[in-house]
Amino acid sequence: MSETAHRYTAELADRIELAWQDRWEAEGTFDAPNPSGPFADPEKVASYSGGHMLVLDMFPYPSGAGLHVGHPLGYIATDVFSRYHRMLGKNVLHCLGYDAFGLPAEQYAVQTGQHPRVTTEANIDIMARQLRRLGLGLDNRRAIRTMDPDYYRWTQWIFLQIFNAWYDTEAERADGGRGRARPIAELVEEYASGARPLPAEDGRDWADLSPAEQADIVDSHRLAYASEAPVNWAPGLGSVVANEEVTNEGRSERGNFPVFKRNLRQWMMRITAYSDRLADDLDRVQWPDKVKAMQRNWIGRSHGARVAFPVAGLPEVDPIEVFTTRPDTLFGATFMVLAPEHPLVDALVPAGEWAPGTNPAWTGGEASPEAAVTAYRRAASRKSDVERQIEGKDKTGVFTGAYAVNPATGAEIPVFVADYVLMGYGTGAIMAVPGQDERDWHFADNFDLPRIRTVQPTEGHPEDEAFTGEGPAINSANDEIDLNGKPVAEAKAAMIDWLVERGHGEATVSYKLRDWLFSRQRYWGEPFPIVFDADGVAHGVPESMLPVELPEVPDYSPRTFDPDDAASEPEPPLGRVREWVEVDLDLGDGRGVQRYRRETNTMPNWAGSCWYYLRYLDPENREELVSAATEEYWIGPRETPVAGAPKGTVDPGGVDLYIGGVEHAVLHLLYARFWHKVLFDLGHVSSEEPFRTYFSQGYIQAPAYRDDRGQPVEASEVEEVVGDSGAVSFTWQGQPVTREFGKIGKSLKNMVSPDDMYAAYGADTLRLYEMGMGPLDQSKPWDTRAIVGSQRFLQRLWRNVVDEESGEVRVVDEPVDDATLRVLHRTIDAVRRDYDELGFNTAIARLIELNNALTKLERVPRDAAEQLVLMVAPLAPHIAEELWSRLGHAESLTHADFPVADPALLVEDTVTCVVQIRGKVRDRLEVASDITEDELREKALALPKVVDATAGGVRTVIVRAPRLVNVVPM
């Protein structure tokens, strides 16, 4: 034990931190008042001079492994930002809930027989303790959990809103655009009154239709609908998954099982109705360009044309509709290709044998078109996405035996079936233009089909390749239209005009985005508030019957199958609870008590996370999801749009700062935007976007080590060996291992727990280290050795205020000297700018510099120390509170005013001027900061080094007073 009994050690930090965490909790320091409702405190709300701000993190999934040091990075950043803005006088709401439904808890439950609620609650407790120890300033009254019935009743309520809505593409919006969701009852009304013509043209009125026919029409409009459609079925997982959850390799993100396209009856969300708004409104939010690009790419809007190709000799068959982005190349369409699943295929295929003279390569080795198509379709349906991927560019297909007429040339061109054309994009059929499309070129190669170039390739372009570039049209004229010589864009426009005029097609837009598969065959998720009547018609459960609670089941596991058994059928666990599934209800629709069957699928994990930020605002509201006043207060549109938005942009509202990982760029962040827009259309929220500013934080990577077999070894047991030459190598149990940097976790055996950091350094040191490592949006390697630097800073800060031996406050009540005052105010100015822009690493560097300056003083003036403590507070709140308190302040500094820089003190009297010769620094001058150019030039030219260099004369002198002179000799 040294005599420095009051040194800032890990033990002292621990005592200070726990004490302040208790006090914050007892005083409700971070409880943010609402303007009305359960958390109302209008007086307090009005007292905030700086307005209000909502700062959120993507909420965590409570996994069993607890936190590692990578998790809190974003939480610390939002906490620092929140604390800073509280000191600017704002009512800051920062809180954190739990994404509690999900697969890992269910899988664990299957293994152990423990109810997933029990394990999830235990995990939440562990996480909550670890997060509390970090000193986050959260309003814990709002820590919602998606698995609680009080929460998911509103998830179900939103589902019903979507179920009971349709997208009216003609309806006008407030912003002047067209298209918005409307209640389904209004659609029924319009049909019933005759205001809207019925889709079927058999002359009957709405009232003449049977209830089942009416239901069919209504259901086909709903934004949430059950439909039989090709979905991603993962037999090994026992569940279907969304497109967004299928990996590049065609496997399920969860469990890594093969995924098959299967026609199954599942719940879908009509997110495609919002394609344009989801793409366009990205201009209105402040998000990283990368994430905007990812969403735009996922939505995949492309402009082109729809063209109809009549089928030769079959006037009764519908023409084949294709989508093309290159209508200008129509003259080069020498064949057509339909997706194997295309509904028109059966009608096209002629009966009987192949026509005499059919190219044997087209027949797939079968005796008739029908046999060939059937065999090809069967083979295609058996292929998993993995296999499709592996086959890659090797184009396969068979001839259907049918020909279509190219409307531009009148030529009869063969129609093929091939799986390189996807049913889910465009119309599921293409016009093949081998001259201008690589894939079509390859197919033409394989099947000996003609190729006509319709764009003049640039010089030197290989003879044996498609030309996809820009150039004048060639070979593109008939009696009515001549594109030859026109550049691509002009030719496109001319062709579209001609197509429209002749009734062959029209300009159109196509999207990659598809409707969202919304049901899962799992136990641990939200039940659908849906029941089916005896006719199989789906009915929404009345609001008064919400929540539809998740029943207890004897067995949590869905039925899983051999991972490659594509023909297996999903069987959700809830289907086994007959007494829950079969239910007598009065839905209040005049039918009285009837027997119904409940929907046994559950909602995907994304459901709860789609809207949790809204429930934070008003978590105890029993009547509404969120009250209008509260929603508008926290996330209503602001007067000024976000920085960087195009001119004339109207602010969409939303969370002021949302921080989370980029892995959710096209999942959570797209789904939440979709739900929010539906809620906006239906009048439940005033904001049009959920997150007006989103920031994606980087990952913290930690060193991981592998032995000579490539197996990870326990990183904490690895020793570093420094060789004679200074080269560093690593060993584990005596054997050499190699180092890499990777995601922290069990799989790489490189876990670093925050608990160990709390024990060795304290939470403030950990916070400071994580914020000081580098820019927040960058990934960076964890280095436990380097944390000590952050601890040393806090120790020096502590020592500047508290005497280490006596424990007494050692600041003096003397005015701050002029030099120190200038350093102080420059620091205030810089730190404010850094905090505003989440530049915490540079803010910390500034604070260390200021602290080092104070260390050099014989006596530390109180005023300088206090301002420094206030500036450190957002980053290291416990030590700051403790020092603030020891400096004689009874109140927490949470709402103390953040220091303000005096502009007068930012102007320096003298500055260092560099004197360059030919652009290289050769000397320096101390000059008055208001020195004139002429004076400075004179001084610089008089310097001995300059005199030497300019003996042969001066060509030019550049003067940028007061900082720089550049002399260029002859």
Add this chain to the structure above:
RNA sequence: GCGCGAGUGGCGGAACAGGUAGACGCGCCAGAUUUAGGUUCUGGUGCCUUCGGGUGUGCGGGUUCGAGUCCCGCCUCGCGCACCA
């Protein structure tokens, strides 16, 4: 292949608007304290150097009085998408 981003000391990273490259921290070196180790404190630390200076921000060119920063062409790495007609 397409899209986005990044290459700066031994390491993490600074550098507002083209104007002192390497702030701050780790590590390393030296000294002080300590019985010693550790801790803590003080000073030094891009590279080369004949101690005058030379050189230096992935590579090659360009613009400029002046380039880490702007332009053109490459290379490498990371991330995302990927038969999207």
